[in-house]
Amino acid sequence: MSAARAESPSFAAWRESQQAAVERALSQWVSPDAPAGLGEAMRYAVLDGGKRLRPLLALATSVAVGGSPAAAMRAACAVELIHAYSLVHDDMPCMDNDVLRRGKPTVHVRFGEAQALLAGDALQALAFELLVPDDGSMAPDMAASLCRLLARSAGASGMAGGQAVDLASVGLALDQAALEAMHRLKTGALLQASVMMGAATGQVSAAVLAQLAQYGASLGLAFQVVDDILDVTADSATLGKTAGKDAACDKPTFVSLLGLEPAQAYAGQVLDQAHAALAQTGLTQLDTLHALADWVGHRAH
Amino acid sequence: MSAARAESPSFAAWRESQQAAVERALSQWVSPDAPAGLGEAMRYAVLDGGKRLRPLLALATSVAVGGSPAAAMRAACAVELIHAYSLVHDDMPCMDNDVLRRGKPTVHVRFGEAQALLAGDALQALAFELLVPDDGSMAPDMAASLCRLLARSAGASGMAGGQAVDLASVGLALDQAALEAMHRLKTGALLQASVMMGAATGQVSAAVLAQLAQYGASLGLAFQVVDDILDVTADSATLGKTAGKDAACDKPTFVSLLGLEPAQAYAGQVLDQAHAALAQTGLTQLDTLHALADWVGHRAH
Numbered sequence: 001m002s003a004a005r006a007e008s009p010s011f012a013a014w015r016e017s018q019q020a021a022v023e024r025a026l027s028q029w030v031s032p033d034a035p036a037g038l039g040e041a042m043r044y045a046v047l048d049g050g051k052r053l054r055p056l057l058a059l060a061t062s063v064a065v066g067g068s069p070a071a072a073m074r075a076a077c078a079v080e081l082i083h084a085y086s087l088v089h090d091d092m093p094c095m096d097n098d099v100l101r102r103g104k105p106t107v108h109v110r111f112g113e114a115q116a117l118l119a120g121d122a123l124q125a126l127a128f129e130l131l132v133p134d135d136g137s138m139a140p141d142m143a144a145s146l147c148r149l150l151a152r153s154a155g156a157s158g159m160a161g162g163q164a165v166d167l168a169s170v171g172l173a174l175d176q177a178a179l180e181a182m183h184r185l186k187t188g189a190l191l192q193a194s195v196m197m198g199a200a201t202g203q204v205s206a207a208v209l210a211q212l213a214q215y216g217a218s219l220g221l222a223f224q225v226v227d228d229i230l231d232v233t234a235d236s237a238t239l240g241k242t243a244g245k246d247a248a249c250d251k252p253t254f255v256s257l258l259g260l261e262p263a264q265a266y267a268g269q270v271l272d273q274a275h276a277a278l279a280q281t282g283l284t285q286l287d288t289l290h291a292l293a294d295w296v297g298h299r300a301h
Numbered sequence: 302m303s304a305a306r307a308e309s310p311s312f313a314a315w316r317e318s319q320q321a322a323v324e325r326a327l328s329q330w331v332s333p334d335a336p337a338g339l340g341e342a343m344r345y346a347v348l349d350g351g352k353r354l355r356p357l358l359a360l361a362t363s364v365a366v367g368g369s370p371a372a373a374m375r376a377a378c379a380v381e382l383i384h385a386y387s388l389v390h391d392d393m394p395c396m397d398n399d400v401l402r403r404g405k406p407t408v409h410v411r412f413g414e415a416q417a418l419l420a421g422d423a424l425q426a427l428a429f430e431l432l433v434p435d436d437g438s439m440a441p442d443m444a445a446s447l448c449r450l451l452a453r454s455a456g457a458s459g460m461a462g463g464q465a466v467d468l469a470s471v472g473l474a475l476d477q478a479a480l481e482a483m484h485r486l487k488t489g490a491l492l493q494a495s496v497m498m499g500a501a502t503g504q505v506s507a508a509v510l511a512q513l514a515q516y517g518a519s520l521g522l523a524f525q526v527v528d529d530i531l532d533v534t535a536d537s538a539t540l541g542k543t544a545g546k547d548a549a550c551d552k553p554t555f556v557s558l559l560g561l562e563p564a565q566a567y568a569g570q571v572l573d574q575a576h577a578a579l580a581q582t583g584l585t586q587l588d589t590l591h592a593l594a595d596w597v598g599h600r601a602h
Contacts, residue, residue, distance in 0.1 A: 034457035035486070038465035042457065089422060092395075094414035113395035114468050117418070118461050121390060124422065125456030128429045132449040140441035147448050148433040155426030156335035156343060160419050164339035167415050185336070 011291035015056060022055045023047065025077050029130060034122065041111040041119040042126075046084045049102035053223070053296065054079040054194040060288040061198025061212065064281075068201045071138050075146055075197040078127040082154045082190060085123035088116050090163065124154070145200045153193030162186025166251070174252040180221060187227075188220030195219075211281040215289065218274035223296050225267040228253035232260065234300065271297040312592040316357060323356045324348065326378050330431055335423065342412040342420040343427075347385045350403040354524070354597065355380040355495040361589040362499025362513065365582075369502045372439050376447055376498040379428040383455045383491060386424035389417050391464065425455070446501045454494030463487025467552070475553040481522060488528075489521030496520075512582040516590065519575035524597050526568040529554035533561065535601065572598040 007015070030046050032039040055076035062072030091098040091106040092113060099109050108116035131146045132138070152158055162185025169182060195216035199209060232255050254263045274293040278286050308316070331347050333340040356377035363373030392399040392407040393414060400410050409417035432447045433439070453459055463486025470483060496517035500510060533556050555564045575594040579587050 031457070034465070035462045036465040036469040038457055038462055086422075089418055092418065094393075094418060115465065117390055117393065117395060118465050118468075121387075121421070121425065121455075122457040122461035124425050125452050125459075125461065128448055129452035129456060132445045132452065134449060138445075140445040143445040143448070144433045144441040147429055147444070148435060151426050151430035151433065154422075155430060156332070156339055156423040158426075160423035160426065161336045161339055164335070164337040164416065164419050167419075168337040 007295060008291065011288065011295070014288060015295070018056055018059050019052045021073070022052050022059075022076055022080065025073050026080065029077060030081075030123075030126065037111065037115060038118055038122060041107055041115045042123055044110060045088045045107045045116075045119055045123065046081065049104070050080075050084075051299075052076075052080060053292075054083050054191060056292055057191065057194035057216070057219075057289075058198035058201075060292055061195045062201045064283050064285045064289055065199050065202035065204045065208075066285075067198065068138075068142075071142055071146075071201040072198055074130045074133070074138065075201060076194075078130045078146070078150055079190060079194045079197060081123045081127035081130070082150065082159070085120040085127070086154075086159055086163070086190075088120040088123070092116060095163075095167075127154075142200060146197050149193050149197050149200060153189040158185055158189035158193070159187075162189065169252060171250050172252065174257070176254075176257055179252055179254065179257060183221065183224040184217070187224050188217060191220035191223060192216030208281045208283065211277045214277035215274050215281075215293075218270050218277060219293050219296055222267050222270040222274060222293070225254045225263055225270060226297060226299065228255045229260065229263055229267065230300075231255070267297055308596060309592065312589065312596070315589060316596070319357055319360050320353045322374070323353050323360075323377055323381065326374050327381065330378060331382075331424075331427065338412065338416060339419060339423060342408055342416045343424055345411060346389045346408050346420055346424065347382065350405070351381075351385075352600075353377075353381060354593075355384055355491060357593055358492065358495035358517070358520075358590075359499035359502075361593055362496045363502045365584050365586045365590055366500050366503035366505045366509075367586075368499065369439075369443075372443055372447075372502040373499055375431045375434065375439065376502060377495075379431045379447070379451055380491060380495045380498060382424045382428035382431070383451065383460070386421040386428070387455075387460055387464070387491075389421040389424070393417060396464075396468075428455075443501060447498050450494050450498050450501060454490040459486055459490035459494070460488075463490065470553060472551050473553065475558070477555075477558055480553055480555065480558060484522065484525040485518070488525055489518060492521035492524060493517030509582045509584065512578045515578035516575050516582075516594075519571050519578060520594050520597055523568050523571040523575060523594070526555045526564055526571060527598060527600065529556045530561065530564055530568065531601075532556070568598055 026046050030043050032043055034042060058076040058079055059072050062069065087101060088107045090096050091101055092108050098106055100106065107119060111119070127150060128147055131150065132143045154160065162182055165182040166186055174182070192213060195212050196209070199212050231253065254266065258266060271293055275290060278289055327347050331344050333344055335343060359377040359380055360373050363370065388402060389408045391397050392402055393409050399407055401407065408420060412420070428451060429448055432451065433444045455461065463483055466483040467487055475483070493514060496513050500513050532554065555567065559567060572594055576591060579590055
């Protein structure tokens with residue numbers, strides 16, 4: 001179920017156009033003018049890399065709910081900045097000590113640890129700044145909702161909390177429930193927030209929000225199961241990062257817990273749940289969100 | 302001018318009651334429940350320490366403009382969380398490598414570097430979360446304004462940018478203008494934001510805002526000049542951190558640039574500017590803001 005599979009031409013065209021639009025927006029908003037090389041380090045961390053999955057989720061959800069395209073692009077870039085900062089900090093020697101990311105030296109290797117720390121910190125602040133433009137282009141209640149969703153998903157009860165659990169889990173025999181709880185925070189919260197922030201750029205009923213939240217949760221879990229699968233089946237060149245790292249670090253994964261083929265089957269089940277939740281929304285413009293779930297489930301890196 | 306001086310009894314009473322209120326609010330909002338020890342590290346970084354200068358500025362400015370006390374307490378705690386996270390990261394081995402802060406082991410010494418990194422990251426997210434409560438207690442336009450002020454002052458064109466300049470300045474012969482430009486970002490931006498966020502909890506004219514901004518800028522500069530003076534005149538026990546550190550690191554300071562007595566005179570001049578700006582606002586409830594400026598200028602640690 002999780003073998004790499006070709007995208008439809010229409011989804012691929014949408015994806016590429018939106019990835020390019022996100023790149024342009026990020027390049028505009030992450031200024032090179034920040035002092036003492038900080039801007040350069042921030043741009044290095046953010047530009048020209050990554051699948052832009054979180055932005056794509058925000059943008060596609062906004063389309064599905066008839067949301068504001070301008071607000072959606074700000075939400076999309078804000079979640080990507082949070083994701084980018086977390087990678088910068090996660091790669092540092094005191095965390096995962098990774099030297100390769102997206103096929104390039106990591107930020108601390110290229111710019112030094114202190115600058116990497118500051119670049120990550122500044123990217124987090126910039127993420128929130130993007131959500132509160134002072135040009136009247138975003139309604140204050142939408143801005144506040146977007147900030148709330150982003151802050152909760154990034155902080156102690158979201159991504160940062162999940163990273164703390166991950167740190168504490170090395171070498172421990174986690175069961176599947178504990179592993180899923182960790183990933184629900186570490187990667188799931190921000191992926192789900194990408195969907196919910198896209199939804200917050202429009203007007204949606206609580207019932208539809210609940211189904212979108214379920215879609216985001218299932219997609220987030222599928223993402224992580226596939227990530228664990230790719231860690232053992234792909235090579236570093238394809239991944240753009242160090243393959244086999246989790247096993248080498250004695251970190252629990254879905255593959256170490258379930259075995260490779262059951263993990264692949266599980267990814268398929270979770271993806272089916274994502275599709276089912278989408279269908280339950282009753283929204284009409286869902287093709288791209290369905291395609292994004294398949295893209296997550298069947299990607300090669 | 303910058304010799305330690307007794308506070309008035311009424312200011313001291315206000316200060317102590319507000320410091321206690323801030324402590325209670327922070328203790329409520331920085332939950333111990335964050336997973337895997339993260340909550341403990343966050344609370345260690347935030348609670349039971351510091352002068353709470355930034356919260357006091359926000360609270361006193363809110364009073365001066367007749368602002369919302371509930372919003373002011375959220376603003377006060379948000380700026381303090383940003384300040385606290387910056388200290389955690391700044392103390393790390395890749396930055397200043399400090400082992401003592403407020404008389405206690407620094408967060409990375411107590412909890413390890415990885416947890417310190419994450420605690421700082423989570424504190425930044427929490428700062429923004431505090432500004433967007435979902436209980437209807439803050440008007441969305443006020444929440445958005447507060448988030449905007451905080452994000453700008455914390456990020457690349459504020460505190461984080463100033464830290465990058467500071468890193469790049471070690472061993473360089475900065476002139477006074479360059480030193481002030483660095484501090485305007487590194488510590489000045491967040492001190493000024495504390496004032497402006499307090500102002501944003503009420504309704505103020507642009508002219509008054511401009512004078513409050515000048516007050517915040519002058520107070521921020523005075524704070525740094527006095528900090529440099531104390532680094533050479535106070536001992537570690539009084540400071541609660543390592544004294545003489547700047548000189549040992551060959552960092553440019555106002556004392557190394559101007560000499561001790563001229564630096565003291567300069568602190569006095571800048572404080573006078575802060576008082577003058579306040580007087581220009583035409584606001585009536587300014588006693589506490591005047592007293593805070595004196596407190597900054599005449600503190601012993």
